[in-house]
Amino acid sequence: EPEVTQTPSHQVTQMGQEVILRCVPISNHLYFYWYRQILGQKVEFLVSFYNNEISEKSEIFDDQFSVERPDGSNFTLKIRSTKLEDSAMYFCASSERDSTFYGYTFGSGTRLTVV
Amino acid sequence: DAKTTQPTSMDCAEGRAANLPCNHSTISGNEYVYWYRQIHSQGPQYIIHGLKNNETNEMASLIITEDRKSSTLILPHATLRDTAVYYCIVRVIRDDKIIFGKGTRLHILP
Numbered sequence: 001e002p003e004v005t006q007t008p009s010h011q012v013t014q015m016g017q018e019v020i021l022r023c024v025p026i027s028n029h030l031y032f033y034w035y036r037q038i039l040g041q042k043v044e045f046l047v048s049f050y051n052n053e054i055s056e057k058s059e060i061f062d063d064q065f066s067v068e069r070p071d072g073s074n075f076t077l078k079i080r081s082t083k084l085e086d087s088a089m090y091f092c093a094s095s096e097r098d099s100t101f102y103g104y105t106f107g108s109g110t111r112l113t114v115v
Numbered sequence: 116d117a118k119t120t121q122p123t124s125m126d127c128a129e130g131r132a133a134n135l136p137c138n139h140s141t142i143s144g145n146e147y148v149y150w151y152r153q154i155h156s157q158g159p160q161y162i163i164h165g166l167k168n169n170e171t172n173e174m175a176s177l178i179i180t181e182d183r184k185s186s187t188l189i190l191p192h193a194t195l196r197d198t199a200v201y202y203c204i205v206r207v208i209r210d211d212k213i214i215f216g217k218g219t220r221l222h223i224l225p
Contacts, residue, residue: 031211033212042215042216045214045215056211091158091159107158
């Protein structure tokens with residue numbers, strides 16, 4: 001069964017450093033998403049991406065965050081200057097063309113720890 | 116904000132059917148009901164979705180009331196691996212995101 005692959009599985013970074021979280025969505029999917037989950041809290045929407053541009057973003061997704069699809073396979077989330085409160089699980093997801101009728105496929109996540 | 120109400124937690128004996136309720140009394144005509152689950156700290160997993168008819172797939176069944184104000188997810192023969200948080204989500208057609216609530220923490224008891 002096709003999977004969404006996320007790397008690394010765990011990343012530790014110092015406060016103020018830049019991090020890039022990487023995702024390889026399912027190959028025929030056209031919609032891409034990033035979510036995060038702070039320990040013990042809800043899964044929170046960050047951003048959706050379609051046709052090489054952001055289609056929607058949440059209040060969490062401020063200027064410190066950016067997304068990119070640098071080639072035909074990778075989808076990245078960059079945090080420019082990490083803060084302690086950015087520590088969370090970050091999940092990438094993708095869906096097929098018509099996202100109304102198909103569920104999202106999520107990756108296993110990257111656990112980001114900011115120290 | 117999530118538009119659904121779910122019990123915080125439920126228990127079910129292994130091998131029995133797990134019935135997870137969800138209230139969505141303000142659902143509009145073009146909103147679908149989706150169910151996802153999250154096992155421990157893994158990524159959420161799509162289970163099933165429906166508009167107004169009952170649906171069944173290899174994982175579960177979804178029963179939607181005639182007025183569409185509530186639904187029930189049924190796991191017919193629950194196993195220990197079904198222990199997870201289950202999320203009921205209503206979603207506007209062509210919405211670009213899923214909004215997760217707190218879900219129901221389902222414990223399958225041996």
